[in-house]
Amino acid sequence: MTAEDRMTVLEKRDPRPGMTLAERPVPTPGAGEVRIAVESVGIDGGVEAPFYRWAESFHRYEPHLPQVFGHEFAGVVDAVGPGVEDWTGGERVAVEPRISCGRCRNCREGRENLCTTETGFSPHGRKSIGIDTEVQGALAEYVTVPARNLYRLPEGLSFDEGVFLELLAIGVHGLDVSAFAAGDRVAITGPGSAGLSALIAAVEAGASEVVMIGAAADEGTRLPIAREMGAAATRTVGEGPLDEPVDVFVEASGHESALRLAESSLRPGGELVQIGVYHGADRVPVDLNGLVNEEIAVRTVNARRATDWHRTLSIAPSVDLAPVVGPAFDLTDYEAAFEAEADRAGVKVVLHP
């Protein structure tokens, strides 16, 4: 491949709704980097979808346009840069999107999800492939990434399923850092990719029962998928408090009504695991006195660590991930894909560059 080779990307060019197919030079991997031929890339309802719609929270990108997003992806190692020894080309891989330094205290203590060196454009100061203004994303035929961000895709897993691994690792992370123990009863709000990941992780870790709670709009597709993935029961937030308190409550929806439900559904001494981010809300009221009275612990979870990837890669081959990936679209069919995401078709809409 020469420097003159061109590739197709899907870029946000102008500060208005939509994206545009464009041509760019194929990137060359730098020192410590590899180039990935992207096979599948997901649309995140909290990142690519609002960026596509040009939601107000993304207007700060205006001076940096055009931008190529795409941070959930899998593909094949296509070329390696200087100093890369662990990859030669041709390997099927999933990719950790968050960039970390490997040297700061958090990285060295195994919390590379909270790296304090690689700060970027995100309001929370973290740098991610396909979200940061300086790092081109995977809504493209090729993308270069740090070699340390690669994980080999287990045999038998498709590239679409590979897209879901970084999401599954969030659920694994949430269960791992909580006080969850085998035999516990678990409730989860939000049957999107984060909530379903927590469901898979809880079932794999030996929960006695998992209840998945969604919005009324989830009754058609996502709650049935939750039952298929091992939820013992499903219900909607509108149905009110649970009949029986749970030991661990995973809030993965980012809706205040779900947080209220969590406060009223935990057993005394239980634990709230907060994965959902409350988009559009600066602050969210919490009944702290109520939590103190019942000695309920609160554990927040952000992204995933290398240890979560390793556990995820070990459980993924034994889980049927087909219900949580797709529908799939060709990159050139991106308008239909973003429409499907907006219509809550399936759980993880993916594009094939």
Ligand SMILES: [Zn+2]
């Ligand atoms: Zn670091």
